Amino acid sequence: MTEPTVGIDAIEIWTGKCKLDLAETFAPARDEDPKKYTKGLGLRASSFPDTYEDIVTMAANAAHRLMDRKGLEPEDIGRIDVATESSFDKSKPISTYVAGCLEQVFEGDFHHANKGERKFACISGTQALDDAFNWIRSGRNRGRKALVISTDTALYARDDPGEATQGAGAVAMLIDSEPDVVAFS
Numbered sequence: 001m002t003e004p005t006v007g008i009d010a011i012e013i014w015t016g017k018c019k020l021d022l023a024e025t026f027a028p029a030r031d032e033d034p035k036k037y038t039k040g041l042g043l044r045a046s047s048f049p050d051t052y053e054d055i056v057t058m059a060a061n062a063a064h065r066l067m068d069r070k071g072l073e074p075e076d077i078g079r080i081d082v083a084t085e086s087s088f089d090k091s092k093p094i095s096t097y098v099a100g101c102l103e104q105v106f107e108g109d110f111h112h113a114n115k116g117e118r119k120f121a122c123i124s125g126t127q128a129l130d131d132a133f134n135w136i137r138s139g140r141n142r143g144r145k146a147l148v149i150s151t152d153t154a155l156y157a158r159d160d161p162g163e164a165t166q167g168a169g170a171v172a173m174l175i176d177s178e179p180d181v182v183a184f185s
Contacts, residue, residue, distance in 0.1 A: 003137055004136070004137060004177040004178070005177060005178055005179065005183045006133050006136045006137050006175065006176070006177055006179065006183065006184055007133070007175070007176075007179035007181065007182045007183035007184045008129075008173050008174065008175060008179050008181040008182050009070070009145070009174045009175065009176040009178075009179040009180050009181060010066050010069065010070050010173070010174040010180065010181065011066070011171065011172070011173050011174075011181060012062045012063070012065040012066035012069065012171075012172045013062055013169060013170065013171050013172075014058045014059075014061040014062035014065065014169060014170045014172075015047035015058070015167070015168065015169040015170075016047040016048045016049040016050065016053055016058065016153075016167070016168035016169060017047075017049070017050040017053060018047065018048040018049070018050050019045050019046070019047050019048070020045060020046045020048065021044070021045050022034070022037040022038070022043050022044060022045055022046060022164060023037055023038050023044060026046075026164065036164075037164055041164060041165065043164065043165070046164070046165075046166055046167040047167045047168050047169055048153075048155075048166075048167065048168050049153055049168045053168070054088065054153065055084055055086045055088060055094060055151040055152060055153055055168075055170070056088055056094055056097040056098060056101065056151075057101070058151050058168065058169060058170035059082060059094065059098045059149045059151035059170040059172065060097075060098045060101035060102060061170070062149060062151075062170040062171060062172035063080075063098060063102060063147055063149055063172040064101075064102060064105055065172070066147075066172045066173075066174055067102070067106065067147075070174060072145070072174075073106055073107065073108055074102065074103065074106050074107075074108040074109055074110050074113070075108055075112070075144075076144060076145055077110065077113050077144060077145055077146070077147050078112065078113055078114065078135075078141050078142065078144025078145065078146065079113055079114045079115075079116075079132060079135060079141070079144070079145075079146040079147065080095040080098060080099055080110065080113050080114070080115045080116075080146075080147045080149070081095060081115075081116045081117070081118065081128035081131060081132060081146065081147070081148050081149070082094040082095040082098060082116070082117045082118070082128075082149045082150075082151060083117075083118045083119075083124035083125035083127070083128045083148070083149070083150045083151075084117070084118075084119065084124070084150065084151050084152050085119060085120065085121045085124070085152050085154070086151070086152050086153050086154075093115055093116055093117035094117050094151070095115035095116060095117055095149075096115050098149065099113065099115060113144075116128075116131075121152075122150075124150075125148070125150035125171075128148045128150075129148050129173070129175065129184075132146035132148050132175040133175060133184050136175060136176065136177060145174055145175060145176040146174070146175040146176070147172060147173070147174060147175075148172075148173045148175055149170055149171065149172045149173070150170065150171045151169070151170035151171075152168065152169070152170075153167075153168040154166045154167060154168070
């Protein structure tokens, strides 16, 4: 028996509504060469959450956009994993809030879906992808897909060396068999 091909079937992003142009605004304010950001870091702008945005709303909006585009309903999703380094309420997983937001716009619910949260910047997103991959490959998904979302708001103190790399956004990825975007080995 051959193992199914598993990978990313779809990707959607959502960034904060506010934007800071690094070359035209940030660099001149810091009396720095704009190429430090555009060529050195490969950045043109940083996004920031507006007053009504946070890691949950950005994650939910990216997931909603993905599910809507793929024509999915809650019963199609068997797992929601959220990776972040930010905190929301320091209590239950962010994925439960994301599921609640999605239940406001889709028929049905996500009560059947496993929900989890991982903390630790970029590696947590990679770990969530790996878990979803293994969950589907093992057949434990029972035909359902996994939703893996990385979401974060990173803000640094003024004049901190990381200040130019701060920003906010979310990436929602649909993990499934016979993926359209990329297959994992």
